[in-house]
Amino acid sequence: MLAPSTCPANADMVAHMMQVSATAGAAAVRPGRGAPRSPADRPSNNAATHRTLQRHQAIVVGAGSAGLAAAVALQSRGFETVVLEKGDGVGMSWRSRYAELRLNSWRPMSKLQGRGMPRSCGRYPSRDDVVAYLEWFARCHEVSVHFATQLLGVHHDGDLWRLETSTRSMLCRYLVIATGWDTVPDMPSWPGAGGYRKELMHSSQFANASAYTGRAVLVVGAGNSGFDIASHLVRAGARVTMAMRTPPNIAARDLKGIPGQPLLVYLGDRLPEKLANTIFRIAQRVTFGDLSRYGIPRAPGGVYANHRLQGRSPAVDDGFVSAIKRGEARVVGPVERFDGDGVVLADGARLHPDSVICATGYRRGLESLVGHLGVLGDDGVPIHHSGAPDHPYAARLYFCGMWAPFSGQIRLGPIHARRIARAAAIDRRMRYRVFSGV
Numbered sequence: 001m002l003a004p005s006t007c008p009a010n011a012d013m014v015a016h017m018m019q020v021s022a023t024a025g026a027a028a029v030r031p032g033r034g035a036p037r038s039p040a041d042r043p044s045n046n047a048a049t050h051r052t053l054q055r056h057q058a059i060v061v062g063a064g065s066a067g068l069a070a071a072v073a074l075q076s077r078g079f080e081t082v083v084l085e086k087g088d089g090v091g092m093s094w095r096s097r098y099a100e101l102r103l104n105s106w107r108p109m110s111k112l113q114g115r116g117m118p119r120s121c122g123r124y125p126s127r128d129d130v131v132a133y134l135e136w137f138a139r140c141h142e143v144s145v146h147f148a149t150q151l152l153g154v155h156h157d158g159d160l161w162r163l164e165t166s167t168r169s170m171l172c173r174y175l176v177i178a179t180g181w182d183t184v185p186d187m188p189s190w191p192g193a194g195g196y197r198k199e200l201m202h203s204s205q206f207a208n209a210s211a212y213t214g215r216a217v218l219v220v221g222a223g224n225s226g227f228d229i230a231s232h233l234v235r236a237g238a239r240v241t242m243a244m245r246t247p248p249n250i251a252a253r254d255l256k257g258i259p260g261q262p263l264l265v266y267l268g269d270r271l272p273e274k275l276a277n278t279i280f281r282i283a284q285r286v287t288f289g290d291l292s293r294y295g296i297p298r299a300p301g302g303v304y305a306n307h308r309l310q311g312r313s314p315a316v317d318d319g320f321v322s323a324i325k326r327g328e329a330r331v332v333g334p335v336e337r338f339d340g341d342g343v344v345l346a347d348g349a350r351l352h353p354d355s356v357i358c359a360t361g362y363r364r365g366l367e368s369l370v371g372h373l374g375v376l377g378d379d380g381v382p383i384h385h386s387g388a389p390d391h392p393y394a395a396r397l398y399f400c401g402m403w404a405p406f407s408g409q410i411r412l413g414p415i416h417a418r419r420i421a422r423a424a425a426i427d428r429r430m431r432y433r434v435f436s437g438v
């Protein structure tokens with residue numbers, strides 16, 4: 001039932017995708033692998049109820065890596081589980097990302113339950129490899145997905161959850177929200193942006209670097225996405241300027257041929273934060289030298305402190321720093337406003353790029369779904385973001401993958417998923433005992 005011996009080759013992957021989509025098109029929910037354990041958890045047999053109000057033991061919202069991991073973990077504990085996905089395929093956010101994107105996280109650290117991506121995908125698999133892997137994973141584990149079904153709101157209904165979706169209402173006892181950490185593009189509202197006459201877009205709309213050959217591009221934001229997009233643009237022959245508000249900590253993707261990410265994770269896990277920050281800072285200095293003369297001063301705060309306090313990861317460099325040093329790209333101060341076809345910086349300088357790409361981050365976008373349940377912090381991040389335990393005001397509601405660890409979000413999904421499935425199984429056992437008087 002689970003993984004075949006290797007990840008399918010490309011041709012097979014296409015076949016996998018078509019089969020999964022075909023299942024989706026039928027919009028029929030195959031029963032999950034587990035049988036309901038108590039009468040209260042059994043899906044209703046009433047045909048009329050089925051038409052209007054579908055009932056499932058567990059519902060997972062979002063068919064990205066975290067949602068698929070959660071569904072598989074629940075299924076393996078015997079929960080009848082369906083996944084709701086607003087798009088028409090699994091891994092929708094990866095499908096929509098730019099063509100040149102590769103994982104920043106090391107392949108062996110970017111796997112879901114069971115087998116990871118095959119070696120042939122390389123050290124940092126491509127966007128299409130990730131999509132094919134998610135397709136393969138969903139199919140191998142027989143995950144049942146309702147595509148084109150968007151969750152609109154969640155409400156209490158007795159001790160169940162009632163879900164209003166774009167297609168129907170649903171009930172479930174266990175609800176997992178896995179709608180993604182980077183769901184809603186965060187676009188600053190600069191004065192004059194509405195009347196800007198050149199191309200202005202969020203990085204989520206950036207499709208491929210090759211379209212920018214020979215053009216002057218201003219990349220706004222010196223985070224992970226900003227660095228990655230900028231390095232692809234430089235390679236494609238664009239004239240790149242990066243507008244930076246906060247200098248980032250910078251991690252090399254590879255350190256003398258060795259993946260930098262495991263080292264980053266190891267230091268953070270094993271050492272006191274202060275010491276880990278110092279070692280990272282020394283490593284950055286040895287790797288890149290003093291970048292202040294190129295407009296990138298030392299980051300305010302150590303890499304691990306920034307991550308703990310603000311959830312901010314270091315920018316991963318894959319050649320952009322070298323491009324700056326070679327004079328093929330430059331870094332300027334933050335954008336203050338737009339003016340006709342010009343961009344005015346905080347220091348008063350005026351730029352006239354052909355395009356502005358805002359790598360200014362994302363928000364979770366959970367407020368409209370679960371904000372009224374009191375489960376979100378001021379920043380819109382779930383208070384209990386690590387899967388389980390569930391929230392005191394919202395029993396059996398879990399969040400999967402809603403954090404950005406150094407080890408990458410793909411790796412985080414199964415960790416949260418296992419915690420969720422274990423918590424749900426404990427809850428079910430307790431209910432069964434009460435119900436049966438054991």
Ligand SMILES: Cc1cc2nc3c(=O)[nH]c(=O)nc-3n(C[C@H](O)[C@H](O)[C@H](O)COP(=O)(O)OP(=O)(O)OC[C@H]3O[C@@H](n4cnc5c(N)ncnc54)[C@H](O)[C@@H]3O)c2cc1C
Nearest residue numbers: 062064065066086092093103104105151180401408409410
């Ligand atoms: C440019 C970029 C590069 C990245 N690189 C890496 C990397 O190298 N390694 C890594 O580990 N992570 C990386 N990430 C993080 C990335 O978020 C994860 O890889 C992964 O996509 C997270 O999976 P997820 O399931 O949590 O969220 P998503 O992949 O975003 O999946 C969420 C799913 O939920 C669906 N959905 C959303 N709202 C609803 C709704 N209301 N109803 C129904 N369905 C809904 C979406 O359509 C989507 O399919 C990167 C992110 C970006 C933006």
